[in-house]
Amino acid sequence: MNQNGEVQLKDISILITGQAGQGIQTVETVLSELFLQAGYNVFATKEYMSRVRGGANSTEIRISQKPVRACVDRIDILLALDDVITETIAGRINENTLVIGENIRDLKGMNEKVGFTSMARELGNPVFSNVVATGAALAVLNIGIDLPLKHIEKIFSKKGRDIVEKNLAALKKGYEAGDAIRKRRAFPNFSPQSGRESQFLVNGTQAVGLGAIAGGCNFISAYPMSPSTGVFTFLAERGKKENIIVEQAEDEISAVNMVLGASYAGSRGLVNTSGGGFALMEEGISLAGMTETPVVIHIAQRPGPATGLPTRTEQGDFNLALYSGHGEFPRIIFAPGRIEEAFVLTQRAFDLADKYQVPVFILTDQYFLDSYYNLPRFPEAGEKAKKGYIVKTGRDYKRYLFTENGVSPRGIPGYGDGFVCVDSDEHDENGRITEDMDIRRKMVEKRWKKLALVKEEIISPEFYGDREYRVLLIGWGSTFHIIKEAVNNIGTKGIGVLHFSQLYPLSKDTEAYLGRAEKVISIESNFAGQFADFITAGTGCVINHRINKYTGLPFSVEEMESSLRKEL
Amino acid sequence: MEENNKKQDIAWCPGCGNFAILNVMKKVMKEMNLDARNLVFVSGIGQAAKAPQYLEVNYFNGLHGRALPAAAGIKLANPGLTVIVESGDGCTYGEGGNHFIHTIRRDPDITLLVHNNMVYGLTKGQASPTSQKGFKNPIQPEGTSVEPFNPLGVAVALNASFVARAFAGDTEETKDIIKEAVAHKGFSLVDILQPCVTFNKVNTYKWFKENTYYPGDGYDPYDREMAFKRAIETEKLPLGVIYRKRG
Numbered sequence: 001m002n003q004n005g006e007v008q009l010k011d012i013s014i015l016i017t018g019q020a021g022q023g024i025q026t027v028e029t030v031l032s033e034l035f036l037q038a039g040y041n042v043f044a045t046k047e048y049m050s051r052v053r054g055g056a057n058s059t060e061i062r063i064s065q066k067p068v069r070a071c072v073d074r075i076d077i078l079l080a081l082d083d084v085i086t087e088t089i090a091g092r093i094n095e096n097t098l099v100i101g102e103n104i105r106d107l108k109g110m111n112e113k114v115g116f117t118s119m120a121r122e123l124g125n126p127v128f129s130n131v132v133a134t135g136a137a138l139a140v141l142n143i144g145i146d147l148p149l150k151h152i153e154k155i156f157s158k159k160g161r162d163i164v165e166k167n168l169a170a171l172k173k174g175y176e177a178g179d180a181i182r183k184r185r186a187f188p189n190f191s192p193q194s195g196r197e198s199q200f201l202v203n204g205t206q207a208v209g210l211g212a213i214a215g216g217c218n219f220i221s222a223y224p225m226s227p228s229t230g231v232f233t234f235l236a237e238r239g240k241k242e243n244i245i246v247e248q249a250e251d252e253i254s255a256v257n258m259v260l261g262a263s264y265a266g267s268r269g270l271v272n273t274s275g276g277g278f279a280l281m282e283e284g285i286s287l288a289g290m291t292e293t294p295v296v297i298h299i300a301q302r303p304g305p306a307t308g309l310p311t312r313t314e315q316g317d318f319n320l321a322l323y324s325g326h327g328e329f330p331r332i333i334f335a336p337g338r339i340e341e342a343f344v345l346t347q348r349a350f351d352l353a354d355k356y357q358v359p360v361f362i363l364t365d366q367y368f369l370d371s372y373y374n375l376p377r378f379p380e381a382g383e384k385a386k387k388g389y390i391v392k393t394g395r396d397y398k399r400y401l402f403t404e405n406g407v408s409p410r411g412i413p414g415y416g417d418g419f420v421c422v423d424s425d426e427h428d429e430n431g432r433i434t435e436d437m438d439i440r441r442k443m444v445e446k447r448w449k450k451l452a453l454v455k456e457e458i459i460s461p462e463f464y465g466d467r468e469y470r471v472l473l474i475g476w477g478s479t480f481h482i483i484k485e486a487v488n489n490i491g492t493k494g495i496g497v498l499h500f501s502q503l504y505p506l507s508k509d510t511e512a513y514l515g516r517a518e519k520v521i522s523i524e525s526n527f528a529g530q531f532a533d534f535i536t537a538g539t540g541c542v543i544n545h546r547i548n549k550y551t552g553l554p555f556s557v558e559e560m561e562s563s564l565r566k567e568l
Numbered sequence: 569m570e571e572n573n574k575k576q577d578i579a580w581c582p583g584c585g586n587f588a589i590l591n592v593m594k595k596v597m598k599e600m601n602l603d604a605r606n607l608v609f610v611s612g613i614g615q616a617a618k619a620p621q622y623l624e625v626n627y628f629n630g631l632h633g634r635a636l637p638a639a640a641g642i643k644l645a646n647p648g649l650t651v652i653v654e655s656g657d658g659c660t661y662g663e664g665g666n667h668f669i670h671t672i673r674r675d676p677d678i679t680l681l682v683h684n685n686m687v688y689g690l691t692k693g694q695a696s697p698t699s700q701k702g703f704k705n706p707i708q709p710e711g712t713s714v715e716p717f718n719p720l721g722v723a724v725a726l727n728a729s730f731v732a733r734a735f736a737g738d739t740e741e742t743k744d745i746i747k748e749a750v751a752h753k754g755f756s757l758v759d760i761l762q763p764c765v766t767f768n769k770v771n772t773y774k775w776f777k778e779n780t781y782y783p784g785d786g787y788d789p790y791d792r793e794m795a796f797k798r799a800i801e802t803e804k805l806p807l808g809v810i811y812r813k814r815g
Contacts, residue, residue, distance in 0.1 A: 219645060221637075245644050250670035254637040257630060261610070261641025264628050265649065269641070287631050413626035413642075414606045414649050423621075423629040424613070432621055433579075433629075 011064030018081030023130030039192025045371040065190035069481040128170035135174025203372035209234035211346025219267035227366035228300035256284030266412035289329025294353035312552030313366035330451035333504040337480025367554035368478035393418030406449025469496030472517035486560035585762025610639040612659035616683030633663025685764035693767035720799035729754030736762035
């Protein structure tokens with residue numbers, strides 16, 4: 001802290017806590033949007049309980065001059081809409097944490113009382129307490145009030161004049177209280193940058209949804225399941241505009257079979273679920289493998305087994321995706337680490353599914369889907385997928401024609417003079433059931449030949465750090481930014497990081513990267529180190545050093561840093 | 569209609585009710601002048617589910633019990649296609665029971681033909697959801713102790729768009745019922761009673777003849793309450809269009 005009472009910070013971490021139903025979501029969206037418009041980089045993520053009302057939920061927002069894109073334990077400002085602070089959050093508070101709340105006691109931070117609820121009650125309804133809190137936070141961070149007033153007016157405009165006025169009053173009340181706090185406790189004012197306002201805040205859910213639209217997805221059938229439901233909702237909201245058929249199925253088994261039917265008839269279909277739902281769909285994935293019907297499957301991972309922790313995060317379903325479906329057939333598995341990558345890879349998934357007639361997986365998790373940061377517009381957005389790979393059938397069309405590379409031109413019913421016959425039984429080139437052993441052998445080989453083509457297009461793992469590394473860290477999916485920030489804090493000398501966004505097939509570069517390291521450390525949000533085992537199986541390189549977390553919460557940067565320091 | 573079946577090795581037992589239904593289906597296609605290239609048959613798994621293999625049509629022969637969702641997906645993706653689902657009682661009412669219920673609610677414009685022989689044929693003689701109480705089989709040598717599933721009763725209860733029952737032994741009547749079902753806009757169910765000559769020694773051609781009847785000209789299929797009364801009859805099973813929604 002310097003003499004003005006200002007803590008030296010490179011970024012500010014704000015944690016908003018409250019019960020489900022208290023409107024944390026509004027605080028989060030309003031603050032994030034206003035921080036962005038004020039010229040800051042913004043990162044936000046949330047953790048919440050599997051309930052509709054009550055409990056204890058929290059959202060973390062980080063603002064900074066240079067981009068930050070991972071969650072931290074450190075809390076600079078705690079905005080407590082509710083007086084109950086969980087043990088986990090209390091443990092993250094330090095003596096410099098500014099705690100703003102109504103009746104917060106026994107926390108080691110600098111407590112400032114602001115009566116969110118009592119002020120809201122004065123306005124006639126405790127429901128405005130979240131906007132009071134929003135005002136307080138904005139004032140503490142010295143964001144001028146004009147922008148917030150306009151923003152609040154805009155978002156509540158549909159609810160009538162009275163509601164708008166009350167929310168504006170709530171914002172002002174909170175703002176005044178925050179102003180008073182700022183005089184005692186100032187936070188650094190990072191020089192805001194212009195041009196940020198043209199960027200947009202996008203989370204993992206939206207990136208997968210937008211990627212699907214850009215990939216030409218025009219059919220989704222799903223059964224709601226946390227944390228995948230957001231993508232389903234995102235596409236449903238845009239169904240009419242983007243010409244996407246949206247159907248809520250009676251169960252996951254129906255969902256996957258409906259998508260396969262649609263795909264057979266020429267749609268680009270998305271299957272969207274989480275681990276438990278996907279477990280029900282596995283037979284359908286096997287059907288896609290056998291009938292060579294293109295399908296994209298988004299699995300939003302959460303901790304299992306069984307119902308597990310429905311609203312929490314884990315990377316526990318890599319093996320499920322990898323080995324799903326009985327029998328043998330090729331597949332592709334992506335796991336984006338950056339939000340912008342989720343867009344690109346989902347779009348690509350639709351292209352590859354169609355091109356090679358194989359199931360393509362996108363593996364995300366709750367942390368990834370619920371996290372967001374500011375990005376420039378996606379360059380590929382607005383440009384829908386190129387024309388697909390569907391052919392017009394001739395009279396003698398054979399759906400499973402033997403070809404050099406194993407890919408048979410894919411016709412659809414009603415387009416051309418031929419018949420399109422597909423079968424879950426082993427079949428001949430015409431798609432008719434056969435028990436001819438020679439045809440069986442050829443069909444198995446035909447299906448597997450396609451993997452050779454897929455391998456030519458594998459996305460190499462991304463390397464960063466010291467090219468002369470002694471220690472190589474291996475990560476995949478949602479841990480990307482967390483590892484990166486932790487390694488940057490430690491210093492990259494002697495450290496290399498290899499991030500995989502394509503998990504299967506495994507890039508052939510993997511072995512060489514591992515071979516040059518004295519020590520390889522894998523980092524996964526699961527117990528077993530599923531991907532590390534898979535790398536060992538594929539390369540023969542044994543990975544003995546593993547950092548795993550399986551509490552249901554993501555790694556924080558500090559936690560990653562300290563785990564790495566122990567291993568280095 | 570091209571006849572390519574001759575060279576095919578049909579996987580059904582001689583005398584199987586499936587042959588009758590296959591021939592009826594060919595006549596339906598011919599008489600309705602259905603464009604085979606715009607026609608998609610969807611089936612699950614079982615002996616009945618092989619039926620599309622023996623027709624010159626597009627088909628999607630998917631998973632056991634899952635023909636209905638696949639068919640709904642096909643129809644949603646391309647409403648210009650005529651979609652007919654053909655599978656057995658085990659596939660449709662057992663494995664796919666949940667889809668049966670919810671496809672009726674969803675009401676896609678597809679036709680569901682259920683080859684109902686009240687037994688599992690392909691797995692060799694176990695009870696099916698429609699097996700009659702007391703039906704002796706390898707798993708329940710003393711006979712099944714559960715009530716049979718009543719597809720018509722369930723369909724009428726769910727206010728299905730079109731509900732009919734046919735008997736494969738009456739080929740002309742069956743053909744007319746299927747034609748009506750295919751022409752009907754919306755979901756249509758035709759539960760087709762058929763004997764399994766190998767595994768069901770109780771519900772034979774003779775048994776079906778003696779235990780079914782047509783309600784006759786005075787019957788009004790638009791009367792849902794009356795339809796439900798008919799649908800739950802077990803003494804003798806009514807045949808024909810039992811219920812259709814006014815629409």
